[in-house]
Amino acid sequence: MNRQISQNTLSTISLIVGKENLFTSKEDAISYSYDGTPLHSQLPEAIVRPTTKDQISELVKLANKEHFSIVPRGAGTGLSGGSIPVPNCIILDMSQWNKILEIDQENLTSWVEPGVITSQLHQEVEKIGLFYPPDPGSMNICTIGGNVAENSGGLRGLKYGVTKNYVMGLEVVLPNGEIISCGGKSVKDVAGYNLKDFFIGSEGTLGIFTKILLKLIPKPETSKTMLAYFNTQADAGRTVSAIISKKIIPCTIEFLDNTTIRCVEEFSHIGLPIDINSLLLLEVDGHSTVVEEEALKIVECCKQNNATEVKIAQTVEEAIKLKTARRSAFSALARTRPTTILEDITVPRSEIATMLEKIAAISKKYNVLIGTFGHAGDGNLHPTCLTDERDHDEISRAEKAYEEIFIEAVKLGGTITGEHGTGLAKKKFLHLVTGYTAIETMRTIKKALDPNNILNPGKVFDI
Amino acid sequence: MKTENSNFSGIDIPSDDVLTNCMHCGLCLPVCPTYAITGREKSSPRGRIRLIKSVAEGTLDITQGFVDEMNFCLDCQACETACPAGVKYGSLVESARNQIRVQRKDSEFTLMMKWIFLRNILSKKYLLNIVSKLLGIYQSSGLEAAFKNSLVVKKLTPKLFKLQLLSPRIDGRFFDEIYPEIVLPRNTPKYTVGFLSGCIMNVAFAHVHEDTIKVLLHHDCRVIIPKKQVCCGSLQAHNGDFDVARELAKKNIDAFLKHDLDAIVMDSAGCGALMKEYGHYLHGDPEYSEKAKQLSGKVKDLTEFLYEIGLKVPAKQFSHRVSYHDACHLIHAQKISKEPRDLIKSIPGIDFVELNEASWCCGSAGIYNVTHYEDSMKILDRKMNNVKETQAEYLVANNPGCLTQIEYGCSQQQVNMKIVHFSTLLRTVYEL
Numbered sequence: 031m032n033r034q035i036s037q038n039t040l041s042t043i044s045l046i047v048g049k050e051n052l053f054t055s056k057e058d059a060i061s062y063s064y065d066g067t068p069l070h071s072q073l074p075e076a077i078v079r080p081t082t083k084d085q086i087s088e089l090v091k092l093a094n095k096e097h098f099s100i101v102p103r104g105a106g107t108g109l110s111g112g113s114i115p116v117p118n119c120i121i122l123d124m125s126q127w128n129k130i131l132e133i134d135q136e137n138l139t140s141w142v143e144p145g146v147i148t149s150q151l152h153q154e155v156e157k158i159g160l161f162y163p164p165d166p167g168s169m170n171i172c173t174i175g176g177n178v179a180e181n182s183g184g185l186r187g188l189k190y191g192v193t194k195n196y197v198m199g200l201e202v203v204l205p206n207g208e209i210i211s212c213g214g215k216s217v218k219d220v221a222g223y224n225l226k227d228f229f230i231g232s233e234g235t236l237g238i239f240t241k242i243l244l245k246l247i248p249k250p251e252t253s254k255t256m257l258a259y260f261n262t263q264a265d266a267g268r269t270v271s272a273i274i275s276k277k278i279i280p281c282t283i284e285f286l287d288n289t290t291i292r293c294v295e296e297f298s299h300i301g302l303p304i305d306i307n308s309l310l311l312l313e314v315d316g317h318s319t320v321v322e323e324e325a326l327k328i329v330e331c332c333k334q335n336n337a338t339e340v341k342i343a344q345t346v347e348e349a350i351k352l353k354t355a356r357r358s359a360f361s362a363l364a365r366t367r368p369t370t371i372l373e374d375i376t377v378p379r380s381e382i383a384t385m386l387e388k389i390a391a392i393s394k395k396y397n398v399l400i401g402t403f404g405h406a407g408d409g410n411l412h413p414t415c416l417t418d419e420r421d422h423d424e425i426s427r428a429e430k431a432y433e434e435i436f437i438e439a440v441k442l443g444g445t446i447t448g449e450h451g452t453g454l455a456k457k458k459f460l461h462l463v464t465g466y467t468a469i470e471t472m473r474t475i476k477k478a479l480d481p482n483n484i485l486n487p488g489k490v491f492d493i
Numbered sequence: 494m495k496t497e498n499s500n501f502s503g504i505d506i507p508s509d510d511v512l513t514n515c516m517h518c519g520l521c522l523p524v525c526p527t528y529a530i531t532g533r534e535k536s537s538p539r540g541r542i543r544l545i546k547s548v549a550e551g552t553l554d555i556t557q558g559f560v561d562e563m564n565f566c567l568d569c570q571a572c573e574t575a576c577p578a579g580v581k582y583g584s585l586v587e588s589a590r591n592q593i594r595v596q597r598k599d600s601e602f603t604l605m606m607k608w609i610f611l612r613n614i615l616s617k618k619y620l621l622n623i624v625s626k627l628l629g630i631y632q633s634s635g636l637e638a639a640f641k642n643s644l645v646v647k648k649l650t651p652k653l654f655k656l657q658l659l660s661p662r663i664d665g666r667f668f669d670e671i672y673p674e675i676v677l678p679r680n681t682p683k684y685t686v687g688f689l690s691g692c693i694m695n696v697a698f699a700h701v702h703e704d705t706i707k708v709l710l711h712h713d714c715r716v717i718i719p720k721k722q723v724c725c726g727s728l729q730a731h732n733g734d735f736d737v738a739r740e741l742a743k744k745n746i747d748a749f750l751k752h753d754l755d756a757i758v759m760d761s762a763g764c765g766a767l768m769k770e771y772g773h774y775l776h777g778d779p780e781y782s783e784k785a786k787q788l789s790g791k792v793k794d795l796t797e798f799l800y801e802i803g804l805k806v807p808a809k810q811f812s813h814r815v816s817y818h819d820a821c822h823l824i825h826a827q828k829i830s831k832e833p834r835d836l837i838k839s840i841p842g843i844d845f846v847e848l849n850e851a852s853w854c855c856g857s858a859g860i861y862n863v864t865h866y867e868d869s870m871k872i873l874d875r876k877m878n879n880v881k882e883t884q885a886e887y888l889v890a891n892n893p894g895c896l897t898q899i900e901y902g903c904s905q906q907q908v909n910m911k912i913v914h915f916s917t918l919l920r921t922v923y924e925l
C-alpha cells in the first residue's frame with residue numbers, strides 16, 4: 031500500500047495502543063472503507079482500537095503533530111458517510127467499547143461506553159422495568175456513540191423523541207486532546223454554555239465520546255400494534271395528520287408504500303398483502319385502559335380516512351414481527367435493484383400527503399424507481415431510489431431527482447435530513463436548509479475547536 | 494464492474510450481481526460467529542463480501558490474508574438468513590474458495606486436510622470404508638483409550654489429541670452393509686422414498702440411519718437405497734471443490750432418477766442442502782441440467798417430509814424435557830425451522846424448551862473443527878452455555894456434524910444430556 035502516514039508515525043501509534051490494536055493490512059483497510067452509505071468509499075491508512083481515553087487523547091495530539099486525520103467509527107451503519115475514511119486518516123474503531131457501566135435505578139440513568147449496541151441497552155434496562163426509547167432500524171448493530179453523533183431517531187420517535195432527548199452527559203476527547211465532561215445526573219443544569227447538546231449530532235467532527243450518560247424512563251405497561259391498509263398514499267398521509275389532530279400521540283406511525291411492502295414481505299413472510307397501495311404501522315403504548323381507548327380511536331380515524339382494512343396484532347410476538355419487518359425495509363428494498371440510495375427528508379406532519387405526491391411526480395419525471403417508507407408520524411420520509419451503480423445514466427438521473435426532492439421538502443418548511451446526518455452525502459445540499467451564513471458560523475466553531483482540521487474533516491461541510 | 498482486471502478467472506467465479514446486491518448495511522453482523530470472535534469487519538459477512546468484490550475488481554490480489562478470511566468463515570449462512578436484501582453470501586464464499594483452490598493459494602495444512610478428506614477419503618467410497626474400518630478397530634480395541642491417556646500424546650501433540658476426540662464414533666457395521674436396496678414396510682406402502690446413505694453418515698451414523706429407516710417404515714414408506722449412490726458432495730462444494738462435487742452429483746442423479754420416487758428423504762441437513770442445490774451446480778450442463786433440477790425438486794429433509802405426511806400419534810406419552818438446535822444447513826440453507834419444532838411439540842407429553850440462540854452455529858461446520866480447532870471451540874463454548882441453560886434431557890440436532898460437536902462439548906464439560914437426531918428421538922418415542 032502507498033501510505034501517507036509514515037512508518038514512524040505508525041510505530042508511535044503502535045506504542046500508544048499496543049500492536050495488537052493497530053491494523054494496517056490491506057484486507058483490514060478495505061473492510062473499513064465504507065459504512066452503510068451508497069457510492070462513497072475510501073481506504074484508511076490504518077485502523078486503531080484504543081482501549082483508554084488517555085490513549086485517545088494521545089492519538090489526537092499525535093494527529094495534530096503529524097498531520098493525519100482521525101475518523102471515529104461505531105458500527106459503520108451510518109447513512110450519510112460519517113464514518114467513511116477521508117484521505118490520510120486512521121479509523122478510530124470504538125466498537126469494542128461495549129460496556130454498560132452503570133444503571134442507576136434511583137436517578138433513572140445509565141452510564142455507557144460509546145460502543146454499546148443500542149438493542150443491548152434496551153434488553154438490559156427492560157429486564158428491570160426501565161426503557162430507553164430511541165430505536166433506529168439498525169438497533170441490533172449500531173452503537174450508542176454513533177447514535178449520539180448522528181442524533182438518531184427511530185420507530186418510537188413520535189411520542190418519545192430522538193437520541194438527544196435522552197443524553198444527560200458526555201465525556202469527550204476534544205480535537206486538541208483535552209478531555210472534558212459535560213452534563214450530569216442533575217435533571218436541571220444551566221451552568222455555562224450547554225456544551226453537551228452542542229456535541230450531540232456533531233457527526234464525529236468536534237469530539238470523540240468516551241462515556242455517555244443516558245436518561246431512562248419507566249417501561250410502558252402495555253402496547254398495541256396495528257396495521258392499516260390504504261388505496262392511495264394521500265389517504266395514508268391524511269390519516270397521520272388526522273390522528274394527531276385528535277390529540278393522540280401514538281409512539282409509532284410508520285408508512286410503507288407498495289414497493290417497500292413487496293420487498294419487506296418477500297424477506298419476512300409475515301403475510302402483508304402485496305397488492306395494496308400503502309400501509310401505516312401504528313403503535314400506542316402506556317397504561318392499559320388508555321391504550322385500549324386510543325387504539326379504538328385510531329382504528330376509527332383510519333376508517334374515516336378510507337383505510338380498506340385495519341388489523342390489530344393479537345400477540346406480543348406478532349407485534350414484534352411487524353416492527354422487525356419494518357426495520358428491514360431499507361435493506362429489503364435492495365431486492366429490487368442493488369444500489370439503494372436512500373434519503374431522509376422531513377416535513378411538518380401536516381405536509382406528509384403533499385410530500386408523498388411530490389415524490390411520486392419527481393420519480394416519474396426522472397424515470398427512476400423510488401420506494402418510499404418512513405417515520406410518517408415525525409414527518410420523516412425515506413424516499414429510496416432503486417438503482418444499479420453500474421448504470422451511470424440512471425445514477426445521474428437519481429441524483430437530479432434527489433436534488434428536486436430536497437428543494438420541495440425545504441419549500442414545505444422541511445429539511446434535507448431528519449436523522450441520518452449530513453456527512454459526506456448531503457453536504458452539497460446543506461445550504462438549502464441552513465443558508466450560507468449558518469454554515470459559516472459552523473465553520474467558525476469547527477476552526478476554533480479543531481484548528482488543524484484533524485477530526486473527521488470534510489464531513490458536514492468543507493473548511 | 495471491470496472484469497478485465499479481475500483476479501478471479503475461469504467459470505466458477507463469484508457473481509458480479511450478487512456482489513453488487515450487498516448494500517453494506519451491516520444488518521448481518523450481529524449473527525456472524527466469526528465477527529463475534531474478532532469484532533473485525535474483515536471477519537464479518539459485509540467485510541468478506543467487500544474483500545471478494547475487491548479481488549473481482551482487481552484492487553486486491555488473492556493474498557494470504559484473503560485466503561485466511563475465506564477459510565475462517567464457517568459458511569454457516571446465518572448471514573443469508575439475516576440479510577433483508579437477499580444476498581446469496583454462501584455462493585460468494587464457495588466460489589471464492591473454488592478460486593483459491595484452482596489458483597493454489599491455500600496454506601499447506603489446509604490443502605493437506607482438504608486433499609485428504611475432501612478429494613480422497615470422503616469422495617472415494619472404498620477409501621472411506623477402509624479408513625473407517627481401521628478407525629473403528631482402533632476405537633473399539635482399547636488402543637484408543639491407551640492413546641487418549643498417553644501423556645506423551647497429550648504433551649507432544651495437544652492438537653492431534655483433541656482432534657481425535659472430535660472424530661465421530663465409527664459404527665460396528667456400516668449402514669449399507671445392513672440394509673438391502675429396497676426395504677418394505679409392514680403395511681401396504683403409501684409412499685416410495687429414496688434414501689441417501691452418504692459418506693460419514695454411512696460409517697459413523699449408521700445407527701441414525703437405522704432410526705430414520707425405522708421411522709419411515711413406521712410411516713408406511715417403501716424405502717429405496719440405491720446401491721450405485723455416492724457421497725452427496727456437500728463438504729467438497731462448501732470448500733469450493735466444485736469439480737468433485739459435480740462429478741458426485743451426476744452419479745447420484747443417475748442412481749436416484751432410475752427409480753420412481755415420491756421424495757428423496759434426507760436425515761443429514763448438510764447433504765439435503767446440497768442435493769437441493771444440484772440444479773444450481775449443474776446449471777447449463779447439457780446432459781444433467783434438467784435432471785439435476787428434477788432430482789433437487791424431490792429432496793426433502795425428514796422433518797419436512799413428516800410434516801407433510803403427518804406424524805403418527807405415538808401409543809405412549811413421552812414425558813421428557815426436549816430442546817432443539819437448528820443445524821445451519823437446515824435453518825439457513827434450507828429455511829427449515831418451524832417443521833421440526835412443531836413436530837417435536839406435537840409429541841404428547843413432551844416439555845419443549847426453546848434453546849437460546851438456537852440458530853447460532855455450533856462450530857462443527859464440515860471440517861472446520863479440524864482446520865480451525867481453536868475458533869471452533871470458542872463457538873462451541875457459546876453453544877454449550879445455552880445448551881446447559883435449557884436443562885433438557887434431550888437435545889435434538891439433525892446433522893451429523895452438530896451431533897458430534899455438541900456431544901464433544903458435553904463430554905468436555907461433563908454435561909449429562911442426550912444429543913440425538915430427530916429419528917432417534919422418534920424411534921424412542923414409538924418404541925420401534
Ligand SMILES: Cc1cc2nc3c(=O)[nH]c(=O)nc-3n(C[C@H](O)[C@H](O)[C@H](O)COP(=O)(O)OP(=O)(O)OC[C@H]3O[C@@H](n4cnc5c(N)ncnc54)[C@H](O)[C@@H]3O)c2cc1C
Nearest residue numbers: 104105106107108112167173175176177179182183234239
Ligand atoms: C438498515 C438501517 C436502518 C437504519 N435506521 C435508522 C433509523 O431508523 N433512524 C436513524 O436515525 N438512523 C438509522 N440508520 C442510520 C444509522 O444506523 C445511524 O446513523 C446510527 O446512529 C449509526 O451508528 P453507528 O454505530 O453505525 O455509527 P457509524 O456509522 O460508525 O458512525 C456514525 C457517525 O458517528 C461518529 N461516531 C461514532 N462513534 C463515535 C464516538 N464514540 N465519538 C464521536 N463520534 C462517533 C462517526 O464518526 C460518524 O460520523 C439506519 C441505518 C441502516 C443501515
Ligand code: SF4
Nearest residue numbers: 515516518519521576
Ligand atoms: S450481506 Fe445483506 S445484511 Fe449484510 S451488509 Fe450486505 S446487504 Fe446488508
Ligand code: SF4
Nearest residue numbers: 525566567569570572
Ligand atoms: S457464513 Fe457464517 S461465518 Fe461466514 S460470514 Fe456468514 S455468518 Fe459469518
